[in-house]
Amino acid sequence: xxxxxxQSPTLAILAGLWVLLVAGIALLSPGILTASTLTTILQFxxxxxxxxxxxxxxxxxxxxxxxxxVGGIVSLASVLAMMAVSAGLPxxxxxxxxxxxxxxxxxxxxxxxTRLRILPLIATLATFYVFSGSAVALTGGAAQSGVxxxxxxxxxxxxxxxxxxxxxxxxxxxxxxxxxISATSxxxxxxxxxxxxxxxRLVGIPVDRARxxxxxxxxxxxxxxxxxxxxxxxxxRPNIGQNLELTSLTAVLLGGVSIFGGxxxxxxxLAAVLLLVTLQTALLRLNINTVWQVGIVGxxxxxxxxxxxLTTRRR
Amino acid sequence: xxxxxxxxxxxxxxxxxxxxxxxxxxxVNAGEVLALLGxxxxxxxxxxxxxxxxxxxxxxxxTIGGTPVAFASPQxxxxxxxxxxFQELALSENLSIAExxxxxxxxxxxxxxxxxxxxxxxxxxxxxxxxxxxxHISDPDAPVGSLSGxxxxxxxxxxxLYLDARLVIMDEPTAALAVAETRKVLDLTRRLADRGCAVLxxxxxxxxxxxxxxxxxxxxxxxKVAERRRDATDPEEIVSLITGAHPDVRALDKxx
Ligand SMILES: Nc1ncnc2c1ncn2[C@@H]1O[C@H](COP(=O)(O)OP(=O)(O)OP(=O)(O)O)[C@@H](O)[C@H]1O
Ligand SMILES: [Mg+2]
Numbered sequence: 001x002x003x004x005x006x007q008s009p010t011l012a013i014l015a016g017l018w019v020l021l022v023a024g025i026a027l028l029s030p031g032i033l034t035a036s037t038l039t040t041i042l043q044f045x046x047x048x049x050x051x052x053x054x055x056x057x058x059x060x061x062x063x064x065x066x067x068x069x070v071g072g073i074v075s076l077a078s079v080l081a082m083m084a085v086s087a088g089l090p091x092x093x094x095x096x097x098x099x100x101x102x103x104x105x106x107x108x109x110x111x112x113x114t115r116l117r118i119l120p121l122i123a124t125l126a127t128f129y130v131f132s133g134s135a136v137a138l139t140g141g142a143a144q145s146g147v148x149x150x151x152x153x154x155x156x157x158x159x160x161x162x163x164x165x166x167x168x169x170x171x172x173x174x175x176x177x178x179x180x181i182s183a184t185s186x187x188x189x190x191x192x193x194x195x196x197x198x199x200x201r202l203v204g205i206p207v208d209r210a211r212x213x214x215x216x217x218x219x220x221x222x223x224x225x226x227x228x229x230x231x232x233x234x235x236x237r238p239n240i241g242q243n244l245e246l247t248s249l250t251a252v253l254l255g256g257v258s259i260f261g262g263x264x265x266x267x268x269x270l271a272a273v274l275l276l277v278t279l280q281t282a283l284l285r286l287n288i289n290t291v292w293q294v295g296i297v298g299x300x301x302x303x304x305x306x307x308x309x310l311t312t313r314r315r
Numbered sequence: 316x317x318x319x320x321x322x323x324x325x326x327x328x329x330x331x332x333x334x335x336x337x338x339x340x341x342x343v344n345a346g347e348v349l350a351l352l353g354x355x356x357x358x359x360x361x362x363x364x365x366x367x368x369x370x371x372x373x374x375x376x377x378t379i380g381g382t383p384v385a386f387a388s389p390q391x392x393x394x395x396x397x398x399x400x401f402q403e404l405a406l407s408e409n410l411s412i413a414e415x416x417x418x419x420x421x422x423x424x425x426x427x428x429x430x431x432x433x434x435x436x437x438x439x440x441x442x443x444x445x446x447x448x449x450x451h452i453s454d455p456d457a458p459v460g461s462l463s464g465x466x467x468x469x470x471x472x473x474x475x476l477y478l479d480a481r482l483v484i485m486d487e488p489t490a491a492l493a494v495a496e497t498r499k500v501l502d503l504t505r506r507l508a509d510r511g512c513a514v515l516x517x518x519x520x521x522x523x524x525x526x527x528x529x530x531x532x533x534x535x536x537x538x539k540v541a542e543r544r545r546d547a548t549d550p551e552e553i554v555s556l557i558t559g560a561h562p563d564v565r566a567l568d569k570x571x
Binding site: 180183184185186188189191192195196198199200201202203204205262263 | 369388389390393401403404405406407408409410414418419420421423429430431432474
C-alpha cells in the first residue's frame with residue numbers, strides 16, 4: 001500500500017504527460033486520433049512492454065543490476081527458434097523454443113553476474129554483442145521467413161481493438177508481476193535486496209539465487225517478446241531487437257524504478273511504455289526526423305528524473 | 316554448574332592479513348546478561364558475527380547445548396534460536412516496519428506454491444511487540460525510512476523478540492538512543508534474561524553495563540583479555556582492562 005502511494009506521483013506525472021501529448025496531437029494533426037492508431041500503438045507496445053518488464057525486475061533487484069542484452073536476446077531467440085523449426089523442430093514448439101532460448105541466454109547473464117561476479121553493465125554489454133552479433137552472423141543479416149501460419153492470427157489479431165499479444169500476454173504478465181512484487185514474500189525479498197543487499201543477506205535471503213532467477217526471467221521475457229515478433233511479422237529478423245536495451249531502460253526509469261534498485265513498481269513501467277510508444281508513433285506520423293525523436297525521448301527522461309529527484313528530496 | 320548454552324573455543328577470524336579475532340574462549344549461560352566490552356576495533360562485532368552466522372570462523376568451534384554447530388548463514392543461527400541485532404541494524408528503508416520484522420521469515424499462505432503474505436497477521440504481531448517495547452510507533456505499515464534512530468532500534472529488537480530466541484545478541488543497541496529509550500532497552504534486556512534467555516550485550520557505556528549485566532568479558536586487539544562477574548569487579552578495573560592500563564593486560568600485551 002505504501003509502495004503504491006510512493007509510486008503514484010510517477011503514475012500521475014506519466015498520465016499527465018500522456019494527456020498533454022494526446023492534446024498536442026489533437027491540435028497538430030487530429031486525423032491521427034483514430035481507433036486504429038491505438039491498436040498500432042498497443043501492437044508496438046507489446047514487445048517493448050515484455051522486454052521492459054524483465055529489465056524492471058533486474059534493476060529492482062539492485063546490485064547495480066542492468067540487462068543491456070535484452071535486444072540481443074530478442075534477435076537471437078527469434079532467429080534460433082526459426083532455424084530450429086526450419087531444421088525440423090515441430091512447428092507447435094516454436095513458442096516453447098523462443099521461451100527456452102530466452103531463458104537459457106538470461107541465465108547465462110545471471111551466471112556471469114552471480115558466479116563470476118562480473119559487473120552487470122559489463123557482463124550484459126559483452127553478451128549483447130555476442131547475442132546480436134550471432135543473430136546477424138547466423139543469418140547473414142537476412143530475415144528468416146516461414147513462421148507457421150497457425151501463429152499469425154494471434155500475432156496480428158485484435159479483440160475490441162486491443163491486439164491479442166498485448167491483451168493475452170503482456171498485460172497478464174504485468175498483472176502477475178505486480179501481484180508477486182507487492183503481495184508475496186518473493187516480491188518483498190526482491191525489493192529488500194535491491195534496497196539494502198547487506199541486510200538482505202544478514203536476514204538470510206538467498207540473494208545470489210534470486211538474482212540469477214531475475215536475469216533468467218529477463219531472458220524469458222525477451223524470449224516471449226521474440227515470439228510476439230515472429231507471430232506478428234511472420235518472419236525472424238536478425239535486427240528485431242535493435243535499440244530495445246535503450247528504450248526498455250528509458251521505460252523502466254521513466255516508470256519510476258530507481259536505477260539503484262529497491263524502489264518502484266511495474267505499473268509505472270507499463271504506463272511509461274505506453275507513453276514512449278505513443279510519442280514515437282506521433283513523431284513518426286508527424287514526419288519528424290528520427291534524430292529529433294531520440295532527442296525528445298531523452299528530454300522526457302531528463303524531465304521525469306528531475307521531477308522524481310525533486311519529489312524524493314521533499315520527502 | 317549446568318552446561319553453558321553456548322561454548323566458543325579458540326575462535327579466530329582473519330580478514331586477509333588482519334587478525335580481527337584471535338583464539339577466543341567464551342561461555343554464554345541461559346538466564347544471564349553477558350556484556351562484551353572493548354575499544355573500537357577490539358573484535359567485539361566480529362565475535363558476535365561469528366556467533367550469528369554472518370562470518371564463518373577461520374578457526375575454532377562453537378557448541379550449543381553441547382552439540383557442535385557450524386553456521387553457513389544467519390538463517391542457520393536463527394534456526395537454532397540465536398537472534399542478533401547487528402550494529403548496522405540490517406533494515407530495509409523502503410519496506411514497512413512489519414515487513415522488516417518478518418523479512419526472510421514472513422507469515423504466508425501458500426497458493427500453488429506461491430507464498431502470499433498474510434499482512435493482517437504480521438501487522439497484529441508487530442503491533443503487539445511494539446506495545447511490549449513501549450516504542451511509540453503507531454503504524455506498523457509505515458516505511459522504516461521515515462523512522463528515527465531509536466524507533467529503528469525498536470524495529471530491530473522486534474525482529475529478535477519475534478524469533479523467541481534462546482540467545483539474543485545486541486551490538487550497541489543503545490548507541491543511538493535518548494535516555495528514556497535507553498532505559499526501555501536495558502529493562503528489556505533484563506526481562507529477557509529473567510525469562511531464561513541468554514543475552515549477549517555489546518556496549519561502550521560502563522554504567523549501563525554495570526546496571527544490567529551479570530558478567531563481563533573484555534576484548535582487546537582481537538583477544539579476550541579478562542572475564543569478571545559483576546559483583547567481583549568495579550568500573551575502574553573494567554576501564555583499566557579496556558584501556559590496557561591493568562597489570563594483567565600489560566603482561567599479556569608484553570607476551571605478544
Ligand atoms: N568484513 C571485514 N573485512 C575486513 N576487516 C574487518 C571486517 N570486519 C571487521 N574488520 C576489522 O576487524 C577489526 C575488528 O572489528 P570489529 O568490528 O569487530 O570491532 P568492534 O570491537 O566491534 O569495534 P566498535 O566498538 O568500533 O564497533 C577491525 O580492525 C576491523 O577493521
Ligand atoms: Mg562493533
